[in-house]
Amino acid sequence: EAGVAQSPRYKIIEKRQSVAFWCNPISGHATLYWYQQILGQGPKLLIQFQNNGVVDDSQLPKDRFSAERLKGVDSTLKIQPAKLEDSAVYLCASTPTATSSYEQYFGPGTRLTVT
């Protein structure tokens, strides 16, 4: 079974530029999560999708961050414009359904550096 795929693995941009990250969850997983992991901290949930609908985006900085999962499969997270404090690893995770399993399966992450 293929795991959660993310791309790119690394990205370096200047502040005020835009960036997008892509995630393809495990096949058949209905629930998808995006996390932000700042160096030295634990991951923080940004947004959770159930199929193509948003379940929780309470911690997403909506003035600059956006995310979509149009067909209920892969997802894109965008930052526009980026700030220095956005430097972090962005993790994508998925679960089969909302309630059938407590385990989240994580991708390798995208390391973003904003200069």
Add this chain to the structure above:
Amino acid sequence: GNSVTQMEGPVTLSEEAFLTINCTYTATGYPSLFWYVQYPGEGLQLLLKATKADDKGSNKGFEATYRKETTSFHLEKGSVQVSDSAVYFCALTRLTGGGNKLTFGTGTQLKVEL
């Protein structure tokens, strides 16, 4: 709100030493508790979990017991190996209407030396 506190690292041990990484939590209701591990250059992986009080999760020689009376979920291993060097995250989940939401601790880096 929910929160997880774990001991700060880095923790440096010699191979075959005993490992304890402390984790305490604050949560409403009855959360499930997890330990995730992040090896260098890799994504987070579930190490073990416990879903109710007094449950013991175990995997790869690691163990943790869900202690509701002390709100703790300490990670232990009797004899660590160099290959156990990684960052360990304690986490809890509270099932919401749309799915499980993980709250992580800050992570503890473990380095095992020969």
